Amino acid sequence: MKVIAISNQKGGVGKTTTAVNLGAALAGFGHRVLVLDVDPQGNGSTHVGVDIYGLEKSMYDVLTDDVPLTAIIRPTGLEGLHCAPSNIDLSGAEVEMVSAVGRETILKEKLEELQEKGHEGVFFDYVLLDCAPSLGLLSVNALAAADEIIVPMQTEFFALQGISKLMEVVGIVRKRINPRLEIRGIVACRMDTRTRLALEVIEDIQSHFPNLLFEARIRQNVKLAEAPSFGQTIFEYDPESNGAQDYRALAAEYLGIQLED
Amino acid sequence: MKVIAISNQKGGVGKTTTAVNLGAALAGFGHRVLVLDVDPQGNGSTHVGVDIYGLEKSMYDVLTDDVPLTAIIRPTGLEGLHCAPSNIDLSGAEVEMVSAVGRETILKEKLEELQEKGHEGVFFDYVLLDCAPSLGLLSVNALAAADEIIVPMQTEFFALQGISKLMEVVGIVRKRINPRLEIRGIVACRMDTRTRLALEVIEDIQSHFPNLLFEARIRQNVKLAEAPSFGQTIFEYDPESNGAQDYRALAAEYLGIQLED
Ligand SMILES: Nc1ncnc2c1ncn2[C@@H]1O[C@H](COP(=O)(O)OP(=O)(O)OP(=O)(O)O)[C@@H](O)[C@H]1O
Ligand SMILES: Nc1ncnc2c1ncn2[C@@H]1O[C@H](COP(=O)(O)OP(=O)(O)OP(=O)(O)O)[C@@H](O)[C@H]1O
Ligand SMILES: [Mg+2]
Numbered sequence A, B: 001m002k003v004i005a006i007s008n009q010k011g012g013v014g015k016t017t018t019a020v021n022l023g024a025a026l027a028g029f030g031h032r033v034l035v036l037d038v039d040p041q042g043n044g045s046t047h048v049g050v051d052i053y054g055l056e057k058s059m060y061d062v063l064t065d066d067v068p069l070t071a072i073i074r075p076t077g078l079e080g081l082h083c084a085p086s087n088i089d090l091s092g093a094e095v096e097m098v099s100a101v102g103r104e105t106i107l108k109e110k111l112e113e114l115q116e117k118g119h120e121g122v123f124f125d126y127v128l129l130d131c132a133p134s135l136g137l138l139s140v141n142a143l144a145a146a147d148e149i150i151v152p153m154q155t156e157f158f159a160l161q162g163i164s165k166l167m168e169v170v171g172i173v174r175k176r177i178n179p180r181l182e183i184r185g186i187v188a189c190r191m192d193t194r195t196r197l198a199l200e201v202i203e204d205i206q207s208h209f210p211n212l213l214f215e216a217r218i219r220q221n222v223k224l225a226e227a228p229s230f231g232q233t234i235f236e237y238d239p240e241s242n243g244a245q246d247y248r249a250l251a252a253e254y255l256g257i258q259l260e261d
């Protein structure tokens, strides 16, 4: 079971869109995928059709009340894709977790239990952690629990800002808690491919982080922005769209699969 | 001197782009405008050409070391537009301010001093506060110091999320610290006018907040994203662009001026 944190403390860069649609694309290649929402905004959960206002138990209970992940995991409308949802209750979690012993590895523990026992007979191949735009205790839990990080970045002027801060936190987590954590790659998101600005930002990212940028770029596509309002991944909402093609290409690249064009 | 907080705790919705370009448009109508950066990301400062890595003194010193605003204010490339810059040092400010007496009204005090004494003979008509994507002590200082708030919102599915939280904080600030604070309006930003999603979100905003949505909508325009990389407002970078037209229309609406088309 590989745990991938989708992480960038900058707001609105494409974390949720990537966590959900890369997850869905991996499921489309036959894998069993869990989208685990660690953001009190609950966008990832809403995106896959969960009614976050009607949740009896959520990630808040898992992290503060010793509820096992299997108690909150549910299927989505897409074959092979499950969700462990969050809602605004989770914003209370950091305050409660702050004085707990081993407060940074609570999520790690819960994921290890899931890896061992499975969920109703399902053993997940991939768990994608949809992180909040912050570097607080929830995000540290995500980094401490992850095997790898994928960093979505907008192809706009301020894109690289804050990345050194993220790298700093990753370095500390790797040193003190989770030595196997590695940055798997950077995904260019919301790319307006016709503009010179996007290409300049791409060059900029490549020069700062050679070999980290995925070949697959996620272009600006309104279908990706519409899908969450129907509680669907892009593969249910519009499987022929550029958005679906791009996330499928990203998943193939991640898996090392050659896609015929 | 009217103080306007450009505020929304959601990341990447257009606060900085609005603080800088609405400010520039108001300067274009003959007013003296100060863009005051209260975001440790320092994007507003960079946007108007400030080298935030070379700053000797910044908002950090103003808020934690009793430095007057006039000591850090500088002109920008645009006539009538000044800047009070920030950089990453400001992220240390909240921790230092937390134990100060009257910690929520430090900025208010500094702005009152500026209103009284001016800056090198200049008395500002408008001060636009570029807020960080959070509801922490810095943002509370901004709300406590402001006469009004303008809320930029993306015209996308999750746009309204978090607004009730913002309104809650505004209510508390109004009750306990700043009774004159009012929400002047909501600006639809980064609008992709060809899509039905944008129009649905607009209707949604109008039904939740009748009479708060400005008529002027800021359309998606790559020129607005390019301008900051040159350290310029849209009016210096591309005064004929849609971005410039939209911010000019917003300023005119704000001022109650009729623009001939
Ligand atoms: N490639 C794309 N094309 C069009 N719209 C996109 C694309 N990627 C993301 N969006 C839209 O941009 C907005 C922000 O994206 P998203 O929610 O994925 O970012 P995020 O990093 O998770 O934000 P947050 O920091 O608030 O969690 C959403 O409304 C989303 O639908
Ligand atoms: N109307 C627009 N058209 C095109 N790009 C835009 C528009 N408005 C903003 N952008 C771009 O979107 C990104 C986010 O905008 P901006 O920085 O203004 O948001 P913000 O709310 O200040 O973000 P943060 O929460 O990080 O402070 C920037 O790269 C900006 O250049
Ligand atoms: Mg998100």
Ligand SMILES: [Mg+2]
Pocket (backbone or CB within 6 Å): B015, B016, B017, B039, B043, B044, B130, B131
């Ligand atoms: Mg900003």
